[in-house]
Amino acid sequence: MKHSQNKGFTLLEAIISIAIISSLAGLSVVAYSSFSQREALNAAASTAAAMLRDARAQTIASVGGSQYGVLIEPTRYVLFRGASYDVSSPHNQAVIFSSRVRASSSQSSFVFERVTGDASASGIIEVYLASDPSTKKTVVVQGTGLVSIE
Numbered sequence: 001m002k003h004s005q006n007k008g009f010t011l012l013e014a015i016i017s018i019a020i021i022s023s024l025a026g027l028s029v030v031a032y033s034s035f036s037q038r039e040a041l042n043a044a045a046s047t048a049a050a051m052l053r054d055a056r057a058q059t060i061a062s063v064g065g066s067q068y069g070v071l072i073e074p075t076r077y078v079l080f081r082g083a084s085y086d087v088s089s090p091h092n093q094a095v096i097f098s099s100r101v102r103a104s105s106s107q108s109s110f111v112f113e114r115v116t117g118d119a120s121a122s123g124i125i126e127v128y129l130a131s132d133p134s135t136k137k138t139v140v141v142q143g144t145g146l147v148s149i150e
Contacts, residue, residue: 069111
């Protein structure tokens with residue numbers, strides 16, 4: 001009597017293996033997408049805070065003998081020189097953030113006072129995911145010019 005041993009996979013085993021691998025790949029894509037969105041949100045909030053702090057520091061140091069401010073727009077921040085934003089100024093430094101993120105603010109811009117570093121107004125900047133506005137970070141600008149992220 002001959003016993004033949006089949007080596008290899010049955011069709012059912014191959015289909016089950018492909019289904020398991022596909023499920024794991026799908027979960028990885030969803031996890032990466034969520035991670036990527038959170039990182040874009042964190043980066044945009046951190047950039048806003050850093051730019052505001054930089055504007056305040058340059059104002060206190062009287063760099064260029066001027067005060068500095070930050071313009072807040074839905075898709076970008078602009079560091080500008082002077083008491084108000086001038087679209088044609090060569091000193092403007094714009095940062096455009098990820099298309100996944102938007103920003104809104106209680107003030108269109110924050111300008112810092114020379115010597116004291118006080119902000120022209122206190123206010124908040126809400127940085128949120130374009131796909132889910134309820135997922136957000138809040139950048140707080142105090143009247144003293146101090147900036148924090150909540």
